[in-house]
Amino acid sequence: MKITIIGAGLAGSEAALQVANAGIDVDLYEMRPEFSTGAHKTEKPAELVCSNSLGSFDETVASGLLKAELKILNSYLIKTAFDCKVPAGAALAVDREGFSQTIQNMLENHPKINFIREKINKIPKDEVVVIASGPLTSPELAQDILDLTGENQLRFFDAIAPIVEKSSINFDVAFYQNRYGKGTDDYINCPMNKEQYEKFYDILINSPKIELKNFEKKFFESCLPIEVLASRGTDTLRFGPMKPVGLVDSRTNEENYAVVQLRQDDKAGDLYNLVGFQTNLKWGAQKELIHSIPSLENANIVRYGVMHANTFINSPKILNPTMNMRKHPNIFFAGQLTGTEGYTEAIAGGLLAGLNAIRFAKGEELLELPETTMLGALTHYISFECQEHFQPVNSNWGIINKDGIDRKILKNKKIKTEFMSKRAIETISDIMSTIA
Ligand SMILES: Cc1cc2nc3c(=O)[nH]c(=O)nc-3n(C[C@H](O)[C@H](O)[C@H](O)COP(=O)(O)OP(=O)(O)OC[C@H]3O[C@@H](n4cnc5c(N)ncnc54)[C@H](O)[C@@H]3O)c2cc1C
Numbered sequence: 019m020k021i022t023i024i025g026a027g028l029a030g031s032e033a034a035l036q037v038a039n040a041g042i043d044v045d046l047y048e049m050r051p052e053f054s055t056g057a058h059k060t061e062k063p064a065e066l067v068c069s070n071s072l073g074s075f076d077e078t079v080a081s082g083l084l085k086a087e088l089k090i091l092n093s094y095l096i097k098t099a100f101d102c103k104v105p106a107g108a109a110l111a112v113d114r115e116g117f118s119q120t121i122q123n124m125l126e127n128h129p130k131i132n133f134i135r136e137k138i139n140k141i142p143k144d145e146v147v148v149i150a151s152g153p154l155t156s157p158e159l160a161q162d163i164l165d166l167t168g169e170n171q172l173r174f175f176d177a178i179a180p181i182v183e184k185s186s187i188n189f190d191v192a193f194y195q196n197r198y199g200k201g202t203d204d205y206i207n208c209p210m211n212k213e214q215y216e217k218f219y220d221i222l223i224n225s226p227k228i229e230l231k232n233f234e235k236k237f238f239e240s241c242l243p244i245e246v247l248a249s250r251g252t253d254t255l256r257f258g259p260m261k262p263v264g265l266v267d268s269r270t271n272e273e274n275y276a277v278v279q280l281r282q283d284d285k286a287g288d289l290y291n292l293v294g295f296q297t298n299l300k301w302g303a304q305k306e307l308i309h310s311i312p313s314l315e316n317a318n319i320v321r322y323g324v325m326h327a328n329t330f331i332n333s334p335k336i337l338n339p340t341m342n343m344r345k346h347p348n349i350f351f352a353g354q355l356t357g358t359e360g361y362t363e364a365i366a367g368g369l370l371a372g373l374n375a376i377r378f379a380k381g382e383e384l385l386e387l388p389e390t391t392m393l394g395a396l397t398h399y400i401s402f403e404c405q406e407h408f409q410p411v412n413s414n415w416g417i418i419n420k421d422g423i424d425r426k427i428l429k430n431k432k433i434k435t436e437f438m439s440k441r442a443i444e445t446i447s448d449i450m451s452t453i454a
Contacts, residue, residue, distance in 0.1 A: 020045060021375050022147045024138045024159070026063035028095060028361055029353025029368030030150035031121050035094040036372030038130035042379060046125065049137035055154035057178065057324070061135075062118035063125055064095060068178035069291060070283045071111040072099055072361045077443070078435045080413040084362050084392040085110065086439075087446045088369060091393075095121065095365045104282050107201040113284055141166060143346065146379045148371045150352040152364075153328040160329055163355075166346070167336050172329045179295040180304055181283050183318040187290070191313035192280075198264040205281055206290055207265050208313040209274035215256070218276075218310050222248050225303035228325060243298045243325070259294025278311050289320060297323035330357040333400040334408050340384040341371040341397065350375050357400045359410040366393050366413075373453075385453065389419035391442040418442070 021037050023030050026048035034046045051061035058065050073081035088096040099110055102117040125133050139158040141147060143166070151159055160172050187206060194203035210218065222245055247254050256262065260276040267274065280290035297304060301322045308314050333356050336343055342350045352371035353364040370393060374384045387394030395417040400408075411417065418438050420428060427437050 019043065019379050020145070021379055022142055022145050023047070024141070024147065024149050025151035025155075025353070026125065026133070027150060027152045027353060028064050028364040029152070029355075029371070030148065031064040031125060032093060032095045032365045032368030033148045033150060033350075033352055033372030033375065034125060034131055035128070036369055037376055038128045039094075040376045042130065042376055044131045046131055046133050047136050047138050048133070049156060050135070052135065053137050053156060055152070055156075056327075057154055059321075060118065062122050063133075064121040065118050066112070066114045066361060068296065069111075069281075069293075070104070070114045071106060071109045071281060072096075073110065074108050075100075075110045076108045077439050078432075079108075080392060080415050081360065081362055082108075083439045083442055084366055084396075084413040086443055087391055087393050088362070088366055090443065090446045090450050091369055091373075092450075093365055093369050094124065095368075096362070098124075104284070104287070105202055105204040106281055107196045107204050109281075111281060111283075113286075115284065141349065143349065146348050146350075146375050148350040148352055148368075148375050149355065150368055150371070151355060153330070153354040155329045155355060163331060166349070167331055167343075169332050169335070172331065178323055178325075179291050179293070179297065180308060180319055180323045181289050181291045181321040182280070182308065182314065183320055184288055184290050186314075186316055186318040187280070188313040188315060193267050193269065195265055195268075199266075205279045205293075207267075208278040208280065208311050209262075209265075209267055210260075210276040210278070210312055212275045214310075214312055215260075215276040218307070219248065219252060219255070221303075221307050221310050222299075225299045225307060227298050227303075228300060242296075243323075244295050245297060245299060278314075295323060298325040299323070328354070328410075330355055330410055332408055333357045334403050337401045338384075339386050339394070339397040339401045340374045341367065342374060342378065342384070348378060350378075354410070357408060357410045358396055358412075360412050363396060363413060366396065369393075370397060385449075387449070388445060389417075390438070391445050392418065393446075395419065 020043040023034050023046045026046055034044045037044045057067040075085050076082040077086045098120050099112050102112040104111050104113050125131050140162050192206050192208050256276045262274045262277045265277050279293040281293050283289040283291045304322050350371040352367040377384050389395045389398045392413050399417045427433050
């Protein structure tokens with residue numbers, strides 16, 4: 019018995035470890051380093067292509083609940099992420115190098131995994147296969163997926179944020195603090211007064227961008243380039259990524275007009291990314307913009323922001339909530355390619371596709387998770403047939419099934435999320451005790 023997995027990203031690596039640890043042989047194909055995606059910078063599996071944060075680990079936050087469920091379901095990548103954690107308040111941010119290296123060691127040293135550095139152009143349609151080639155799937159494979167699914171569109175566009183060296187930040191101006199003083203002071207804040215913000219805004223709005231063709235101008239709303247957000251109004255950024263609320267500079271005891279936040283990007287704490295600054299500006303313009311931020315006048319920019327293609331299938335027409343195709347039940351999809359958005363969501367899809375590929379190979383009934391859990395809600399959402407204009411989705415409370423919840427509970431947001439979180443964790447624990 020053997021299962022083929024295409025793509026050793028977040029979803030593919032998780033799926034491979036699930037399958038291999040169930041005692042089944044895995045052929046895991048990864049096209050890097052010979053072929054690049056444009057966004058990946060290394061040859062390592064499970065590379066985090068942009069931010070080093072997997073989002074909140076607070077169980078009463080939607081993405082935190084998904085992590086809690088994945089922990090119970092024995093996710094190898096989530097466990098590794100916690101092992102490689104760097105300080106970031108309530109967010110699970112990781113040392114990206116250490117994280118990918120650990121996963122690489124696990125894959126390469128596993129006796130059941132045959133880790134093959136090769137590009138797949140055609141899906142092996144007669145095998146049990148998990149396609150986890152991600153948002154930057156190679157064009158030939160994307161074409162084969164289109165042929166297999168009978169659809170005619172797979173791509174839209176996303177942006178990634180720049181990274182600067184901490185030693186080049188001016189701490190006479192910048193200060194450490196988490197919003198509302200929560201947790202330890204993990205974020206570096208670059209404060210701006212009104213005049214500085216207006217100068218920054220002026221540069222941003224007038225900066226040259228890399229020209230996109232018309233068909234490329236479709237962004238995912240939760241990953242909008244900063245210049246697109248800025249174009250929606252002078253103050254949009256001050257209510258978004260540059261929100262000053264809850265960030266009081268202890269030296270002045272005042273809130274500022276706007277704040278740029280920087281988050282640790284590597285274990286050593288030498289590199290910091292500009293939170294929410296994903297951008298499509300030309301590199302010269304990015305330099306001018308970043309250097310206009312108080313305390314970053316001399317910042318050494320180690321990575322510029324860039325734009326990239328994003329690929330996803332029309333899952334509502336193609337997939338079951340068990341992650342396999344309705345027409346070809348031996349073919350599973352996982353990760354961003356299925357129309358979930360986010361690192362944790364990609365790992366989650368990989369885990370469920372891996373578990374169900376095992377069951378399919380063994381001739382067992384597939385595992386369909388209830389919509390009262392975050393992972394079940396996500397997989398049901400993407401595979402819900404009646405959606406007209408399918409767009410990628412993050413974990414969120416809106417997709418959880420609320421049938422049967424007392425009205426009094428539903429009225430209070432805090433009580434409601436606590437209730438749904440507790441119920442989901444109990445449900446996943448019960449399921450785990452029956453399948454483990
Ligand atoms: C530019 C960009 C920035 C993003 N930033 C964030 C972010 O900051 N935070 C967040 O939560 N999410 C982000 N995402 C969304 C998403 O969470 C990540 O893309 C995540 O890596 C998706 O995981 P995946 O396993 O589906 O794909 P990937 O991690 O990309 O893995 C797919 C793998 O398949 C390989 N591959 C592709 N084609 C072939 C082939 N033909 N044969 C063999 N191998 C192949 C690729 O090389 C890659 O290693 C971003 C996405 C993009 C495109």
